[in-house]
Every structure is written in C-alpha cells, then in structure tokens.
Amino acid sequence: MDHLTLHEDPISGNCYKIKLTAALLDIPLATIAYDVTKGETRTPKFLATINANGRIPVLQIGTGDTVRFLPESNAACWYLADGSDLIPTDRFDRADMLRWMFFEQYNHEPNVATLRFWLKFVGERNLSEAQRGQLAAKRAGGEAALQLMDEHLTGREWFVGETPTLADIALFAYTHVAEDGDFVLGDYPAIQAWLTRMSALARYVALV
Numbered sequence: 130m131d132h133l134t135l136h137e138d139p140i141s142g143n144c145y146k147i148k149l150t151a152a153l154l155d156i157p158l159a160t161i162a163y164d165v166t167k168g169e170t171r172t173p174k175f176l177a178t179i180n181a182n183g184r185i186p187v188l189q190i191g192t193g194d195t196v197r198f199l200p201e202s203n204a205a206c207w208y209l210a211d212g213s214d215l216i217p218t219d220r221f222d223r224a225d226m227l228r229w230m231f232f233e234q235y236n237h238e239p240n241v242a243t244l245r246f247w248l249k250f251v252g253e254r255n256l257s258e259a260q261r262g263q264l265a266a267k268r269a270g271g272e273a274a275l276q277l278m279d280e281h282l283t284g285r286e287w288f289v290g291e292t293p294t295l296a297d298i299a300l301f302a303y304t305h306v307a308e309d310g311d312f313v314l315g316d317y318p319a320i321q322a323w324l325t326r327m328s329a330l331a332r333y334v335a336l337v
C-alpha cells in the first residue's frame with residue numbers, strides 16, 4: 130500500500146475511526162495534527178491543498194507528484210479496509226453496513242458528536258445563542274439514535290453479520306465517548322455490552 134498519512138485532530142472521533150481501522154488491520158499510518166478549535170483546517174493553504182471543505186479527517190495517500198487526498202472519515206475507512214474482513218463479502222450485508230455508516234453520519238454524529246464538542250471542548254457558557262437553541266433538539270436526536278442502536282444490538286453481537294465491520298467502527302467512535310456530551314450510556318445495556326466487545330478486539334487502540 131502507498132505511504133499513508135492522516136491529517137487529523139487527536140480529539141476528533143471522526144479521525145479516530147480511521148486510526149482504529151488502521152490499527153485493527155495492522156496498517157501503518159503517519160499523522161499530522163491540527164487544532165480545529167484554532168481554525169487550523171480553515172487556512173488558505175489547507176483549503177487549497179488538503180481539503181476544500183475545511184475539515185479533518187483527510188487521508189493522504191502517497192507523497193510527492195502522485196499524492197491524493199481523501200476527506201470524509203467513512204470513505205477513508207473504506208479505503209483502508211477494502212478487501213479485508215471488516216467489509217462483508219455478502220452483497221446485502223455490505224449494503225447493510227453502508228446503511229449503518231450513513232445512519233452514523235446523518236442521525237448519530239450530528240447530534241452525539243456535536244454535543245460532545247460543544248459541552249467538552251467549547252464549553253456551554255461559550256456557545257452562541259443559535260447553538261444554545263439547538264441543544265434540546267440535538268439531545269433528542271442523539272437519544273433517538275442511541276435507542277435505535279440499543280434495540281438493534283439486543284440479541285446481536287455486531288451491527289451486521291457475525292463479525293465486526295466498519296459499521297461498528299463508525300458507530301463506536303462517538304458512542305463510547307457519548308458521556309462527554311452528557312448522554313447516559315447506562316440507559317443502553319446492549320450498547321454497553323457491545324462497547325466492551327469492541328474494546329476487547331485484538332489490536333484495539335483507544336481514542337487518546
């Protein structure tokens with residue numbers, strides 16, 4: 130595989146997904162750190178050369194003249210895991226795995242990750258009026274996502290099929306730190322058991 134470098138912020142669960150995927154697959158991954166709270170992904174240079182969307186994670190593939198940049202955490206996880214046991218070979222299961230990864234980006238991350246960021250890294254008293262006005266909706270959305278996950282995991286070990294896939298990695302990243310956003314993981318016993326299974330995987334690495 131080409132030399133791989135992750136442009137990341139170490140506090141970011143989206144970046145962690147990629148580091149966890151690489152670790153589980155024993156793929157070497159260099160990192161370059163940015164501080165999103167200081168706008169370091171919004172500089173003209175970053176926008177022009179790394180990601181015009183102004184966000185990390187970005188997986189850099191190769192170096193020099195042949196370098197390519199792949200933003201979006203779940204796309205980067207797919208790039209790393211293509212052909213591995215983390216992506217099912219069964220056609221339905223592969224699509225079902227994507228279903229949970231899209232769910233993660235639409236229903237889970239915008240609520241669970243955003244509340245974690247606002248409460249743990251920005252601080253409630255520093256939130257804008259607009260952000261304050263979204264707190265209740267974000268909490269309700271996050272709780273609904275966690276409830277759905279808990280129901281799905283009741284009687285199952287993994288989101289799809291009989292082994293861990295990228296769906297588990299994508300959803301694990303912000304679920305296991307959801308208490309940073311004042312979500313109560315004790316309300317979701319099947320999620321708690323799944324979190325324990327995830328952190329027991331061979332070559333598992335922690336967020337920070």
Ligand SMILES: N[C@@H](CCC(=O)N[C@@H](CS)C(=O)NCC(=O)O)C(=O)O
Pocket residue numbers: 138141142143144165168170171183184185186200201202203234
């Ligand atoms: N859908 C994207 C979300 C990326 C994202 O929101 N990144 C955040 C950190 S987790 C970021 O770079 N924020 C800095 C900014 O928006 O200026 C993904 O899954 O990679």
